[in-house]
Ligand code: BES
């Protein structure tokens with residue numbers, strides 16, 4: 001049962017894809033990828049057909065050697081897409097599929113020049129997690145199936161192609177890439193645009209549009225230190241180089257851990273490195289996620305919980321304990337909020353996603369509840385023991401996809417059984433299979449944030465004036481703490497005073513700005529609304545969009561305002577973001 005993936009049509013135990021050779025032309029005019037994929041097969045059941053996942057692909061022909069193979073495209077499931085079933089002759093172990101993607105492929109976003117930072121060149125990027133690889137390549141789109149791949153990509157001459165792989169030169173006008181380490185399809189990635197590169201260390205560097213590159217390299221100048229820090233904690237970095245690609249602002253996520261090249265939103269460039277934890281997070285996935293991978297999306301907490309824990313350890317190593325603690329406090333507040341709002345089933349680490357879109361499982365629960373379980377183990381077993389355990393876990397399961405059951409069995413044998421007295425303090429089954437948090441869950445506490453929340457209450461009550469706030473030097477986490485502790489609504493004239501003192505409406509820190517815009521919406525502080533409008537037109541990060549549209553939809557005036565903006569902004573959002581915001585704006589009442 002453990003290797004059954006409810007989100008893939010493939011049956012890898014009968015016929016498994018082991019290597020994939022992509023040859024694609026990026027046609028920006030038609031917004032399609034056109035070409036072929038060659039798949040190498042391992043056939044355990046000689047009578048079984050090859051089963052692949054597709055979604056909205058135009059499959060033209062399938063061949064083995066020079067023979068055409070019969071194939072059938074199954075009916076289209078709204079979540080899973082269509083199975084592609086290919087009959088295989090007895091010795092066929094390499095099939096070639098000619099196909100094109102469609103312009104609305106859910107895993108691609110084709111940007112016009114106006115949607116980029118430089119506004120002069122078009123841009124394309126992919127986002128495969130969770131099950132969007134199938135919208136631009138016919139593949140066994142399950143995290144349990146690992147493939148190596150190589151690719152040849154043709155793009156307009158003045159544009160650079162970046163893939164989550166090793167660049168391998170040019171040939172006949174095609175950019176070549178290779179990935180020799182076995183990865184799941186959700187980690188295949190491509191971006192094409194006016195992209196430049198700058199190294200920040202011997203094996204680290206930053207890609208971005210030229211006008212963003214200087215700020216980006218400055219913000220992420222610690223990349224090499226971050227990699228060194230994780231290696232000290234959990235063993236060697238096995239992917240060669242570590243780079244980060246800053247995408248245009250419509251990128252729907254904060255970051256995506258594509259191997260070798262993390263894809264990231266430009267909204268983490270705060271100017272003071274206060275949002276670098278996102279990079280630590282994506283880097284941590286080079287161990288938890290990319291090296292040891294969840295076998296199905298129900299095991300997603302193995303990816304994200306472990307990663308969120310490691311992220312915080314990296315932050316502590318590189319930026320100090322106080323920074324790490326501030327981040328823990330803010331994370332915990334987000335989790336607590338969701339635990340009061342979500343049905344019990346969605347509060348379980350090992351979540352049942354049968355019949356659901358796996359993207360529904362990307363709540364704070366697998367991330368923060370998962371990390372809290374690991375933090376409790378760290379406290380109970382002690383850091384040296386737990387760090388050593390994690391290192392061994394990564395060695396043991398390197399380049400494998402594992403289920404919750406397998407991870408728990410290893411945990412019990414290799415840690416709990418060795419220290420039974422400690423183990424008794426960790427209610428493992430409750431953590432993994434029950435809703436809510438165990439009462440023994442560790443608390444987070446930050447000495448630097450305490451006075452800030454205190455100031456918020458006193459300022460709101462009028463016991464503290466705006467100039468007394470001494471917020472001039474606050475970093476992101478302090479501003480978030482301040483605003484999250486403000487009761488709502490607030491008298492708009494008080495907000496105007498705060499705004500005059502600290503220029504919040506014109507802040508270039510998107511985390512702070514988003515929180516401020518939420519306060520503004522809830523308090524009907526009209527001065528911020530033009531900025532809110534430009535924010536919604538420009539930024540496509542779902543984490544920001546969801547709360548902003550949700551809060552707007554709560555008032556009658558906000559509702560028509562949000563419908564008006566959304567009609568104009570929607571075409572600029574990523575297909576995944578559109579689906580999420582459609583639910584809020586069009587189907588919420
Ligand atoms: N792997 C996730 C992004 C993801 C998860 C995309 C599921 C699609 C489906 C990535 O590592 C991540 O967690 N990104 C977070 C940032 C993190 C610091 C919490 C994000 O994008 O907000």
Ligand code: ZN
Nearest residue numbers: 281285304307
């Ligand atoms: Zn993650």
